[in-house]
Amino acid sequence: MVFTTSAEAPEKVPEGSNSVLVKNLYLSCDPYMRGRMSKPLHKSYTDAFTPGSVITGYGVCKVVDSGHPNFKAGDLVWGMTGWEEFSLISMPDALIKIKYTDVPLSYYTGILGMPGLTAYAGFHEICSPKKGETVYVSAASGAVGQLVGQFAKLMGCYVVGSAGTKEKVDLLKNKFGFDDAFNYKEEPDLTAALKRCFPNGIDIYFENVGGAMLDAVLLNMRDHGRIAVCGLISQYNLTKQDSVHNLFCLITKRIRMQGFIEPDFKHQYPQFLELVIQYIRDGKLIYVEDVVEGIEKAPSALIGLFSGRNVGKQVVNVAHE
Numbered sequence: 001m002v003f004t005t006s007a008e009a010p011e012k013v014p015e016g017s018n019s020v021l022v023k024n025l026y027l028s029c030d031p032y033m034r035g036r037m038s039k040p041l042h043k044s045y046t047d048a049f050t051p052g053s054v055i056t057g058y059g060v061c062k063v064v065d066s067g068h069p070n071f072k073a074g075d076l077v078w079g080m081t082g083w084e085e086f087s088l089i090s091m092p093d094a095l096i097k098i099k100y101t102d103v104p105l106s107y108y109t110g111i112l113g114m115p116g117l118t119a120y121a122g123f124h125e126i127c128s129p130k131k132g133e134t135v136y137v138s139a140a141s142g143a144v145g146q147l148v149g150q151f152a153k154l155m156g157c158y159v160v161g162s163a164g165t166k167e168k169v170d171l172l173k174n175k176f177g178f179d180d181a182f183n184y185k186e187e188p189d190l191t192a193a194l195k196r197c198f199p200n201g202i203d204i205y206f207e208n209v210g211g212a213m214l215d216a217v218l219l220n221m222r223d224h225g226r227i228a229v230c231g232l233i234s235q236y237n238l239t240k241q242d243s244v245h246n247l248f249c250l251i252t253k254r255i256r257m258q259g260f261i262e263p264d265f266k267h268q269y270p271q272f273l274e275l276v277i278q279y280i281r282d283g284k285l286i287y288v289e290d291v292v293e294g295i296e297k298a299p300s301a302l303i304g305l306f307s308g309r310n311v312g313k314q315v316v317n318v319a320h321e
Contacts, residue, residue, distance in 0.1 A: 013067040013088065020071050020092040022061035024081055025321060027295070028109035029302040029314035030143070033057055034236040055083040060098070060108045062321060068092050076101065076321075078108040083298055085318060096269070100277050104289075105321070110143050110313040111287040112276060114262050118230060119147035120272050121265035126228035126258050127204045131156035134198055136217065139208035140181065141168040141288070143313035144230060148206045149178050150285050157204070160197045162213075164308040171311070175286055190216035201225070210235045211242035218246035221255050229259040236306065288312030 013019045036049045049055055059081040063071050071077070071092060079095035081087045089095065098108055110116060122144075123129060135152040137145045140161025149172065152159045161172045162184045172181035180197050187193040194202070194216055201222035207214060210232030221227070235241045250257060279285040290310040292301045298316045305314055 012065045015067075017067040017090070018092070019066075019088055019090045020063055020068050020077075020095065021065045021086065021088050022077065022081060023064050023086055024059050024061050024084065024295075024318045026060040026106045026109050027081075027083055027298055027316040027318055028058040028113070028115075029298070029305055029310075029316065030057065030114070031231055031233050031236065031305055033302060034306065054087075056080055057083065058109055058114050059318075060105050061087070061095075066092075071095070071097075076105065078113055083295065085295065099273065103277070103280055106289055106291065106315050106317070107280075107287065109315050110289065111147060111280070111285065112273060115143035115313065116147060116276060117265060117269055117272050118262040119144045120151060120276070121262070121268060122228045122230050122260055123148050123151050123204075123206060125265065126260050127206065127226045129155050129157060129204055133157050133203035134201065134222075135159045135204045135206070136194065136198065136202045137161040137178075137206045137208070138184075138213050138217075139163070139231070139233060140172050140178065141176075141312065142208065142310075145206070145208055146172075146176050146288060146312065147285070149176055152204075153177050153179075154279075154284060162193075168308075168311060171288065175288070184213065191219050194220040204228075206230060207232070209233055211244070215244050215246050218244075218249040218255070221249060221253055223253045225253060225255045227255060227257040229257060233306065289315050291315045291317050293317050 013021050036046060060078045061081055063073055063075040066072055076098040077095040135157045137148050139145045140149055141163045149159045149161050159178050160180045161178045162182055163169050164185050169181045169183050172178040182193055190212060198220055202220050203222050203225050205217045205227045207227055207229045208231045211234040290312045295318045301314050301316055304310055
């Protein structure tokens with residue numbers, strides 16, 4: 001990708017170019033972006049940001065001009081773009097045309113975009129759920145967690161989530177339909193909190209947090225439980241990451257624990273989209289967003305993810321269509 005600043009944005013793509021010029025409408029703040037701001041200690045699935053260059057991330061855009069045969073001016077798309085008002089995207093093949101506009105366009109940064117497919121594939125493909133199983137979701141009010149819990153309820157599972165404020169706990173129980181929820185910041189003993197919520201143990205854990213939370217979960221997992229490792233947000237800003245002490249439970253309880261990333265399941269997006277758009281129309285899925293107005297607020301919105309300041313999916317509204 002090559003990006004322009006908004007002040008330098010061309011009116012058209014260069015002659016003979018395969019590029020697409022887009023106007024950015026919504027930008028997505030996602031925890032994985034934190035890892036792109038540091039030199040990786042080990043090989044990662046995405047490149048680090050280049051100092052001095054425009055930050056990139058998922059966004060919803062409107063095509064202004066196109067040299068690519070699959071796109072024309074006026075098309076609405078989502079995919080990787082720059083944190084700027086206009087972006088010149090030199091490799092647009094990864095952009096996805098927006099098919100349905102009877103839902104908020106911002107949904108394509110969340111429930112109908114990367115976080116939505118992450119939640120759906122992580123739960124259904126990695127966790128292999130069965131009706132009646134017990135499911136625990138950490139960071140449950142976030143972009144991915146709120147959907148995992150609702151997918152689990154649609155499967156007929158018993159679902160508990162954790163979050164960091166009373167407001168978020170109320171949201172889990174009263175809006176998203178979780179069977180129970182607790183504020184992890186008010187629990188001095190996470191192991192006891194999970195035992196209280198799951199007296200017979202946890203079949204499925206959707207991992208978004210890591211550290212002490214993972215340690216407590218391992219002690220409360222049932223035999224042959226499954227853990228889908230989506231994120232470890234408690235660890236991203238630490239210079240020395242927390243140790244996990246209860247990994248022996250993986251052996252004694254024959255637990256399957258698997259990490260995954262959304263690109264592994266990109267081929268499932270078309271059928272995912274058709275299913276979830278119908279769920280939304282039927283009122284079977286609810287999605288909460290935390291939208292800030294103006295690109296100048298994007299940095300603080302991203303930083304806020306790591307202190308739990310956002311309520312729901314964090315989105316930046318750059319411009320209106």
